[in-house]
Amino acid sequence: MGEIGIDRFNSATEEEIKSAKVADSYFHRTMEVLKSRGLEDTPVCMEVSYKSSNEDEWFVVAGLDEVAYLLEDVEVDARAVPEGTICRPHEPILALSGPYGAFAEHETAILGFLCQASGVATAAAKCRLAAGDRPVISFGARRMHPSVAPVIERSAYLGGCDMVAVDLATKRLGIPATGTLPHALVLILGSTAEAAKAFDEVMGPEVPRTILIDTFDDETVGALEAARAIPDSITAVRLDTPGNRRGDFRDLMREVRWELDRNGFSHVKLFASGGIDVEYILHLNPVCDAYGVGGAIASAPMIDYSMDIVEVAGEDRHKRGKRGGRKRLLELRDGSHLVIPEGADAPEGARDLLRPLSELYASPPDLSALRERVLRQLETGNFPLY
Numbered sequence: 065m066g067e068i069g070i071d072r073f074n075s076a077t078e079e080e081i082k083s084a085k086v087a088d089s090y091f092h093r094t095m096e097v098l099k100s101r102g103l104e105d106t107p108v109c110m111e112v113s114y115k116s117s118n119e120d121e122w123f124v125v126a127g128l129d130e131v132a133y134l135l136e137d138v139e140v141d142a143r144a145v146p147e148g149t150i151c152r153p154h155e156p157i158l159a160l161s162g163p164y165g166a167f168a169e170h171e172t173a174i175l176g177f178l179c180q181a182s183g184v185a186t187a188a189a190k191c192r193l194a195a196g197d198r199p200v201i202s203f204g205a206r207r208m209h210p211s212v213a214p215v216i217e218r219s220a221y222l223g224g225c226d227m228v229a230v231d232l233a234t235k236r237l238g239i240p241a242t243g244t245l246p247h248a249l250v251l252i253l254g255s256t257a258e259a260a261k262a263f264d265e266v267m268g269p270e271v272p273r274t275i276l277i278d279t280f281d282d283e284t285v286g287a288l289e290a291a292r293a294i295p296d297s298i299t300a301v302r303l304d305t306p307g308n309r310r311g312d313f314r315d316l317m318r319e320v321r322w323e324l325d326r327n328g329f330s331h332v333k334l335f336a337s338g339g340i341d342v343e344y345i346l347h348l349n350p351v352c353d354a355y356g357v358g359g360a361i362a363s364a365p366m367i368d369y370s371m372d373i374v375e376v377a378g379e380d381r382h383k384r385g386k387r388g389g390r391k392r393l394l395e396l397r398d399g400s401h402l403v404i405p406e407g408a409d410a411p412e413g414a415r416d417l418l419r420p421l422s423e424l425y426a427s428p429p430d431l432s433a434l435r436e437r438v439l440r441q442l443e444t445g446n447f448p449l450y
Contacts, residue, residue, distance in 0.1 A: 075211035082134065084169035086176075091169045104165035109375035109390050111160075112178065114367055116153035122447050123367045124189050124438055125149050125157050126219045127181030131174050132425035139166040142421035145393065148222055148434040149417065150189075150441045155403055156391050157369070159418055171371050179366040180212070181219040185438070187364030188223030190449055191357050193442055194345040199354040201242060202228040203337055204362025216362045217241075222434050224442070225361070237431060242272065244302045244335070244356075250279040256286050257293040264294040272299040274335055283316055284323045291329040300333035300354065313344070317351045342449055393417045399444060 071077065076086050084091075098104045114123065128147045135142050140162035151157055158178070160167055167174075191200050202220035205213040205228070217233035227242045228234075234241040250259040260275045267273075273294060277286030287301045301324075303317060317334055324332050336348055337356030345355055374382050374389055382388030390406035394414040401417070404410065441447075 073211065075209065081173050084173070087169040087172045091171060095165060095168060098165065105163035106165075107162065107377055108164045108373050109159065109161045110371055110373050111156040111391065112158040112174070112369050112371045113156050114151075114153050114369050115386075119153060120448055122150055122152050122186075123182055124185040124223050125151055125178070125182055126185035126222050127177040127179075127215075128158070128421065129425060129429070130177040130181075130215075131158065132421050134170060134173055134177070135160075135167065135421065138170070139163060143418040144421045144424060145417045146419065146424060146434075146437070147429065148185075148437040150438065150447065151393075152401065154387060155393050155401055156418065157393075158371075158421075159390070160371075175369055175371055178369050181215055182367040182369070183364045184216055184219035184361055185223035186367060187361045188220040188225045188357075189438055189442060189447075190342050191345060191355070191361060192224030192439070193447065193449060194342045194349075195355055196349065198349070198352065199226045200345075201225060201354070201356045202361055203356040204358035204360070205230045207359045207362045218431065220361050222431060222438060223361075224435065224438055225357075229356075239431065244272075244274040245276055247276060247279045247304075250276060256281060256289045260290045260293040260298070264297055273297045274300040274302050274333075276304060277301045277320075278303055278305045283320050287320045287324055287332070288327055288329075291324060291327070291332055295329070298329075298332055300335045302335040302337060302356070304338040314348055314351055317348065321351055346449075399441070400446075 080086055095104060125145055125147060128144050140160050142158065142160050144158045145151065188202065202217055202225045205216050208216055213230050214233055214236055217228040217230050217239055218237050221228055221239045227240045229241060229243055231241050233239040245259060245263050250256055253259045253262060256275065256277055256279060263275070264273055275290035275298060277283055277290050281289060283303055283305060290301055291298050301320065303320065305313070305316065313336070317336065321334060324330065333353035334351065335354045335356065336352045340355050340357045341360035372383055372386050380389045392404050392406055392410065393416070394402045394404065394410055395417050396402055396411060397413045402411070402414065
């Protein structure tokens, strides 16, 4: 047993994040040096962007909700793109202006909020693109630390997942959650048929009857066993076959489809999970009806943003290799983006994408509306999967 008052989970508290106790030590040391010179309140402008040599690369901006909460009582002018905006390298997604000491030690948290959430949202968007109109469910919260499960599920849904797996996301964020049944239920009850019957008896009618079929049985046998156990209510069968047992997963699913169809169960859908990623989705699309995606979304590579000074005390000052000076990020009439120096003339019909963060989060945004923004942008067809 841990001592009372001692945090035993390895996660930072809200107070520790808000008070910058999670900051990298060199930010604390930087403030000590600046205070010794009386320079802690030097006015600066900083911008967050992602640098890449691949100009076709794209990412979904997520995590700004937590940045807004972090900065709500901080002396800083913060402007950002609307969350759910799809951006490309070198585009400023967040601009901060004010006395450096007011927000310097929050850089670690700001980048942490944005990098992980944007990575998850971007991976979800790529799976959404690959799957077309087939449902994609976020199954990956179990692959990451449980303290960030709501972050993962929120970002996955924002990026285009139809539903998520963790009920806390529904209670806290209003995100639709779903679930099939685990191997554990089949193992305890002893058969796929018994598990299907028990699930059908206990669950309310709003819960889809998606039955896991590969615990004990060959997939074709398990599919028929599940369908015959609850023929009037079964929705789908889920194949979660381990990679070392499945061979060509698409051929295996075709066998299951054949047997279901010829035995009168053509209405039963096929749901794939277990090691699913963009490449697998594209491979399975000819036969698969829905996907549960785990690690490919939840543990997706972060978007490697950096937060850089571009102006000090009104003077252009920037690190080599970076694009200096304050900038405007414009959306043109065709939906594309253009970065121009602040003060430069904008093309006719262009609109500024950077807006006050306090306005964007004056009230909690509708998460479904943010998701729809992502889906509308994806529909333009200008976003390669690789």
